[in-house]
Amino acid sequence: MPATKRHAARTALPTPTAAQPGGTGRPAKGADAASPTAADRVSRLAPDPTADKPLYLQLVDNLSAAIAAGQWGPGETLPPERVLCEQLSVSRVTLRMAVDAMVEQGLVTRRQGAGTFVRPSIEHALSSLTSFSEVLRQQGHQPGTQWIEQLLRRAHGEEILRLGLSPDSMVASLTRLRSSDGKVMAYERAVVPARLVPDPKKIGDSLYAYLDARGSPVVRALQHFKAVSLNARLAQYLQMREGEAVLRVVRVGYARDGNAIELTDTFCHNDYYDFVAELRR
Structure with a gap:
C-alpha cells in the first residue's frame, strides 16, 4: 500500500453495498435530534452571542472540540441543518460558513443528498x-x-x-x-x-x-x-x-x-x- 496521510484463481466479487464490508458503516446517530443524548451534544455547541469572536468561528471551535473529544465519531452524521439552526439559535448563513470552514480543514465532509459527516482520517x-x-x-x-x-x-x-x-x-x-x-x-x-x-x-x-x-x-x-x-x-x-x-x-x-x-x-x-x-x- 502506498505511503499515505488522512491501497490462484479469480474470485467473483459483488458490487459493494451498505450491508457489505465497505458499506455505510456505523449508524448515523447525530441525525436523531429527538434523543436526549443528541440534544445535549448539540446544546454544547451553542456560541456566545456576547463574545467578540464571530459566531461561525465559535461554532467551528466548539464542534472541532466535540469531535476531538469523541462526542461525534468518525463517519457519524451531524444533525440536519434545520435542527442545528433551531437549537443553536443561529442563521443558516452562519451555520453554512462554519461547515464550509470545517470542510476546508478536513474535519467533515458533505455528501449530496445524505448530509454532513465527521470525516474519518x-x-x-x-x-x-x-x-x-x-x-x-x-x-x-x-x-x-x-x-x-x-x-x-x-x-x-x-x-x-x-x-x-x-x-x-x-x-x-x-x-x-x-x-x-x-x-x-x-x-x-x-x-x-x-x-x-x-x-x-x-x-x-x-x-x-x-x-x-x-x-x-x-x-x-x-x-x-x-x-x-x-x-x-x-x-x-x-x-x-x-x-x-x-x-x-x-x-x-x-x-x-x-x-x-x-x-x-x-x-x-x-x-x-x-x-x-x-x-x-
Missing part, C-alpha cells in the same frame, strides 16, 4: 514505508481486505517496463479493496514477480508482511501522484459518483539489491485519506 507520512495495515492498527483502526483478484498470469505492458521483466515473465496479480473499520478506503492493484509470490492466495491483509516473511522486503519506493476522474466501475467499488476526482498513486517498490519488485496502482477515497509530508531545513 487516515494519516500516513509520505516518508514512511509502513504498510497500510500496520498504520491502521497503530491509529486504533481495524484494517480489512476484500479480494477481487489473486492469480498468476503473464506480465504485460507497463508491468514489464517498470519491473524490468522479460515478456514471458509470470507475475502475481493482486487486486483488492482496502478498508478501515468496514469503510472502503482504496481500490488497489499490485503486481509482484511470481518468484516472490508463488501462491497469491497465501497473502493476508499485508503484502509487505508477506514479503518480509519471505526475506524479500521492499526497502525503498518511488510514488507518483495524479488526480483522476473515476470511471463507473471504480466509482461503485469506492461508493462514490462516476466522474468524481480522486488521487491515483502509482508506486514502484525496490528490494535490497535495487531491483524493482512491486508495482502498485491505488485509487484513494477522497473522504478518508490525508497525505502528510514533513519538511526540514
Whole structure:
C-alpha cells in the first residue's frame, strides 16, 4: 500500500453495498435530534452571542472540540441543518460558513443528498514505508481486505517496463479493496514477480508482511501522484459518483539489491485519506 496521510484463481466479487464490508458503516446517530443524548451534544455547541469572536468561528471551535473529544465519531452524521439552526439559535448563513470552514480543514465532509459527516482520517507520512495495515492498527483502526483478484498470469505492458521483466515473465496479480473499520478506503492493484509470490492466495491483509516473511522486503519506493476522474466501475467499488476526482498513486517498490519488485496502482477515497509530508531545513 502506498505511503499515505488522512491501497490462484479469480474470485467473483459483488458490487459493494451498505450491508457489505465497505458499506455505510456505523449508524448515523447525530441525525436523531429527538434523543436526549443528541440534544445535549448539540446544546454544547451553542456560541456566545456576547463574545467578540464571530459566531461561525465559535461554532467551528466548539464542534472541532466535540469531535476531538469523541462526542461525534468518525463517519457519524451531524444533525440536519434545520435542527442545528433551531437549537443553536443561529442563521443558516452562519451555520453554512462554519461547515464550509470545517470542510476546508478536513474535519467533515458533505455528501449530496445524505448530509454532513465527521470525516474519518487516515494519516500516513509520505516518508514512511509502513504498510497500510500496520498504520491502521497503530491509529486504533481495524484494517480489512476484500479480494477481487489473486492469480498468476503473464506480465504485460507497463508491468514489464517498470519491473524490468522479460515478456514471458509470470507475475502475481493482486487486486483488492482496502478498508478501515468496514469503510472502503482504496481500490488497489499490485503486481509482484511470481518468484516472490508463488501462491497469491497465501497473502493476508499485508503484502509487505508477506514479503518480509519471505526475506524479500521492499526497502525503498518511488510514488507518483495524479488526480483522476473515476470511471463507473471504480466509482461503485469506492461508493462514490462516476466522474468524481480522486488521487491515483502509482508506486514502484525496490528490494535490497535495487531491483524493482512491486508495482502498485491505488485509487484513494477522497473522504478518508490525508497525505502528510514533513519538511526540514
